[in-house]
Amino acid sequence: MTEQPHYNDQPIKSPDEDRFGVDPFARAVAASVRKMQSPHGAVIGLNGPWGSGKSSVVNLCKHHLANADEANEFVIIDFACWWFRGEDALALAFFRELYAGIGPSLGDTIKKKLPKLGARLLRASALVGKVAEAAGAVVAGGIAEKGMEWLAGMIEQDESVEALHADLSKALREQKKRFLIVIDDIDRLAPDEALLIFRLVKSVGRLPNVMYLLVYDRALAERIVSERYPSEGPHYLEKIVQAAFDLPDPSAFDVQQQLLSQVTSICGNPAEADLVRFMNIFYEGISPAMRTPRDVTRFTNLLSVSWPAVADEVDRADFLALEMLRLLQPTIYRAIRQNKEQLCGIWKAEWRNRDVVAKRFDDLFFGTLPQLDVDRMRRLLMRMFPALEAVWANMNYSGGYAQQWAMERRVCSADHFDSYFRFAISDEVLTSTELDAFLARADDLKFVKDTLRHAVTVTRRSGGTKAAVWLAELNTHSARVDSGKVQPLLTALFEIADEINVETDSAKGFSIVNNEFRLHWLLRALTKERIPLDERSALFRQSCATASLGWLADFTTSAWTDYHPREGKECEPPENCLTTEADAEQLRILLRSRIEAAAADGTLLVHKDMSFLLHSWVDVTTDDGAAVRAWTSAAFATDDGVRYLAKAFTSHGWTQGIGFAGMGDVVAKRVTRVRPEGLARLIDKQAFLLRVEAVAAKGGDQEVQEFLKAWKRADQGKNE
Secondary structure, three states: OOOOOOOOOOOOOOHHHOOOOOHHHHHHHHHHHHHOOOOEEEEEEEEOOOOOOHHHHHHHHHHHOHHHHHOOOEEEEEEOHHHOOOHHHHHHHHHHHHHHHHHHHOOOOHHHHHHHHHHHHOOHHHOHHHHHHHHHHOHHHOOOOOHHHHHHHHHOOOOOHHHHHHHHHHHHHOOOOEEEEEEOOHHHOOHHHHHHHHHHHHHHOOOEOEEEEEEEOHHHHHHHHHHHOOOOOOHHHHOOOOEEEEOOOOOHHHHHHHHHHHHHHHHOOOOHHHHHHHHHHHHHHHHHHOOOHHHHHHHHHHHHHHHHHHOOOOOHHHHHHHHHHHHHOHHHHHHHHOOHHHHOOOOOOOOOOHHHHHHHHHHHHOOOOOHHHHHHHHHHHHHHOHHHHHHHHOOOOOOHHHHHHHHOOOOOOHHHHOHHHHOOOOOOOOOHHHHHHHHHOOOOHHHHHHHHHHHHOOEOOOOOEHHHHHHHHHHHOHHHOOHHHHHHHHHHHHHOHHHHOOHHHOOOOOOOOOHHHHHHHHHHHHHOOOOOHHHHHHHHHHHHOOOOHHHHHHHHHHHHHHHOOOOOOOOOOHHHOOOOHHHHHHHHHHHHHHHHHHHHHOOOOOOOOHHHHHHHHHHOOOOOOHHHHHHHHHHOOOHHHHHHHHHHOOEEEEEOOOOOOOOOOOOOEEEEEOOHHHHOOOOOHHHHHHHHHHHHHOOOOHHHHHHHHHHHHHHOOOOO
16 A cells, blocks of 8 residues: 655545545445435435544545446535535535536426526525625636526526425436435534535435435534524434434554554654654654544644654654644643753752642643643653653653763753754754764864864854864764774864864853863763773873874873872872873873973964963973973063963953842853962063063053053952
8 A cells, every 4th residue: 555645634535545444434334325225315424523534434435336326326416515605605506516416317397497496495586696706706616607697597487496396306206316415524614604504405405316425523513503503402413314424433553553654754763772762652642642534644744844854853752742742732832842941951959849840840731631631741741851750750860861862862952952843953063964974984084173173163153163062062972983983083183172172162150161171071981981091091192192282281181180189189090090190101291392392483482372381381390390481581571472471371250249139140240360379480470570561561562451450450469
């Protein structure tokens, strides 16, 4: 059996399209119609709620009656009532279709009786003025352009309704064929229009060898009748419909199978590792919400439009669940969309009173939802959001799970949450295409360096660069980097570490996170759990051989302090160390030679990390900083040297007032600091201060002026 195309809401037409097991029912209805001998305006009702597949059953009935139609036993007349607007147009169209279907089987004299009868019953004189408008509005429905002439001709006749009906009945009784008039989609009509259809069938429909198949939602029809005729209620329809078939509900299995088939056709199959979670969400949360064929069609049509926008950028199961909620539970969907901070991540520290928080979430999501649906929705939401599982089921997760959820692009990951609602990928994450391409070429040094260098030029909406995103995403997906590609990847990153450690990617306020930190996290993620100490030590030594100078100093300091921590700290256990102690010593030797070379060729003076490199130079020598002070003295002998040193020794921080009663600052303020006490090991302070004052007195150099002011504030104990 071929799959139906996406974006399709059309009823099926043949048994081989049947996905919900309705063909046996349709075959039975067709058999009942065919066996009905000498019907006299018999009315058969086909009842089913909106979206249950009534039109498909009608088409299948007609399919099974095709042989009878071809054998001239039957004439099937379709009256598409929902094409016509207003009672006048609808009534005219009904008689026109009846005339067009039955007339050709009658003699010339008799076939004129039907439109005359229609004209009388409709009190045509009251409608003539509206015919032109009605005919013009519904030409596609079968009313001819000369409809006014047709109807006006009927007004002048003298025969009574009874005589016309008797003549027409006699002619039809003598027919060997039967006429089946199918009136589908009564549900689509306005209440007055639906009542008109029932009145027309009741008034003129009692004709020999004519039968009707009325297709409608009985509950809706009875409500319409009760509103117009309170004393009649359901009895009104009982007087019209002699026999009714209730469309059977499709089996849950058929609905599930069709839904799953369509979903996988649109979204593809989940990976083996994701299969269990996918099926849990599908069978527990999504499938039970799909009760009718129309539900399945509406849902899959929605997916056909929305999935391509985010394919492979979101978790399949989460996306399907959210799209189901968007379609069928919009209140829950909006509540999710508006509460990102509360739903992403794990248990929040402020949620100490679990019962209060659970009640708040119940009220937020469920309101007046029936209890059965509440239980199902609660389980679905817990599968999507571990934070809710912590609240409702007392199930807590460690912080390490957050990285796994980010790697899986789950909706509970703050980095990926917005993709599910904006149908676009945030510039705070990488697309799966970008990431997959990079991981495939992670051992290509030029490719890696070119990618990260370009990323530094790409500004995110948040103000940072895409380089920070690359480092964070590689950290998240570190387990996907092939072991054989770790060393070349780190070599490439170490070479450009100074270039990509840009100020715009440094966090503000109390955070000290920058790309240097991100690279530290990445290298540990790539090696700590995967490579034993001796192997990773050799790997890092090899990568450091061509590392940029600032990064070499930073990495060497970290490796050395693992074994020689600051006073009061303990040594790291071997499994946490970056290198062996011997290799850490070799890195110090390498660092000293690299710094001395930079001092000699002038690149140290202009290095953006000069201050840190000078401190590192002191740390890797045994002369207590004499060589460093000699170099800085030579440097500040020139005005340019003063400027470079002043800039290097100026630091910037961020301060934020706490305030009282919640009246603290909501933004941080940038402040400038100089710490003269820390310069003694690097420079002749007094001689340098005199040179700074001399250069500042010349004016025109803002950074030197700022440095001098900050130095004097520090001397006065007024450092910001």
